[in-house]
Amino acid sequence: MNDLINNIRETARQLLTDGKVDVVIGYEKGSLPLKATPCFVRTPQDVERLIWDATCENNLATYVAQTAGKKAIVAKGCDSRALVVLMQENQVVRDDLYIIGVSCQGVINKKIIEIQTGEIIEATITDGKISVKGMEGSKEFSFAEVKDATCQTCRYPNPVIEDIHLGGTVNVSQSTPFADVIEMENKSDSERQAYFNEQMSKCIRCYACRNACPMCYCPECFVDCNSPKWLTGGVDRSENLMFQAGRVLHLAGRCVDCGACTRACPQGVDIRAMNRKSAKDVLVMYNHEAGISEDIQPALNVYSADDPEAFLVKE
Ligand code: SF4
Numbered sequence: 001m002n003d004l005i006n007n008i009r010e011t012a013r014q015l016l017t018d019g020k021v022d023v024v025i026g027y028e029k030g031s032l033p034l035k036a037t038p039c040f041v042r043t044p045q046d047v048e049r050l051i052w053d054a055t056c057e058n059n060l061a062t063y064v065a066q067t068a069g070k071k072a073i074v075a076k077g078c079d080s081r082a083l084v085v086l087m088q089e090n091q092v093v094r095d096d097l098y099i100i101g102v103s104c105q106g107v108i109n110k111k112i113i114e115i116q117t118g119e120i121i122e123a124t125i126t127d128g129k130i131s132v133k134g135m136e137g138s139k140e141f142s143f144a145e146v147k148d149a150t151c152q153t154c155r156y157p158n159p160v161i162e163d164i165h166l167g168g169t170v171n172v173s174q175s176t177p178f179a180d181v182i183e184m185e186n187k188s189d190s191e192r193q194a195y196f197n198e199q200m201s202k203c204i205r206c207y208a209c210r211n212a213c214p215m216c217y218c219p220e221c222f223v224d225c226n227s228p229k230w231l232t233g234g235v236d237r238s239e240n241l242m243f244q245a246g247r248v249l250h251l252a253g254r255c256v257d258c259g260a261c262t263r264a265c266p267q268g269v270d271i272r273a274m275n276r277k278s279a280k281d282v283l284v285m286y287n288h289e290a291g292i293s294e295d296i297q298p299a300l301n302v303y304s305a306d307d308p309e310a311f312l313v314k315e
Pocket residue numbers: 076077078079104105106107150151152154155156157158257258259
């Protein structure tokens with residue numbers, strides 16, 4: 001048991017014992033290898049369920065608005081950014097929330113492993129090495145090899161808002177911001193079209209991406225709307241694109257690049273490529289990054305006379 005897990009459990013135990021919160025939202029060991037699952041701890045005895053490691057991949061901010069009462073939440077950098085956006089959008093009341101901030105070294109993307117081992121049967125993590133027994137073979141990986149793409153370039157691994165900080169802090173990635181987007185922008189129109197056609201052809205519109213996203217909280221998503229009916233129940237490439245394009249636009253200036261949507265996708269669709277392009281454009285045009293400060297209003301919530309309006313002007 002590492003000190004950080006002990007500290008998370010002790011903090012949760014104290015908060016529940018003192019009656020400061022009704023529930024602690026954290027992670028527990030999941031039923032599948034290398035997959036922690038969100039858990040809701042309501043009694044001091046139950047805090048032993050809480051864990052913390054590189055399998056804690058969900059963005060727990062997704063569950064805050066739906067959980068009644070005063071709550072504490074274990075928050076890594078991207079969870080904390082999502083909480084900031086949710087507070088700015090009046091979905092979460094700050095006074096009802098106690099944020100247990102934990103710096104994050106990144107999370108494992110199981111898909112990277114399963115490409116090489118087939119479905120994972122058993123796995124252990126020891127001293128930064130991940131040993132996997134899969135349906136098609138066994139292999140040992142370093143953490144760097146299986147770290148999710150979003151974590152490779154994460155600029156906010158340390159919580160941006162917290163009531164207590166547990167563990168140390170993590171050095172911020174020095175990689176060129178948005179290098180992946182720039183690479184995509186440098187492709188020709190036909191190359192980009194071919195790439196996104198391929199991605200949209202893979203989508204089965206299961207909506208796992210939407211459901212994993214802390215920012216997708218509309219009581220009725222436009223895809224489920226009957227009047228007007230934007231999409232049929234069928235799956236085809238153009239409707240899949242309509243869904244993802246709608247989602248990207250709704251997430252402009254709000255997506256915190258946690259990668260939860262991409263990791264949740266059973267089809268390996270590169271959802272992140274579209275959200276990252278949107279995030280870069282919002283940064284370039286409005287000098288805004290989602291959820292990095294409570295004091296900075298979301299780009300699309302405010303109007304400034306200096307805002308670029310090229311789309312309104314016909315030359
Ligand atoms: S993006 Fe990855 S590294 Fe950054 S805080 Fe989230 S899980 Fe951790």
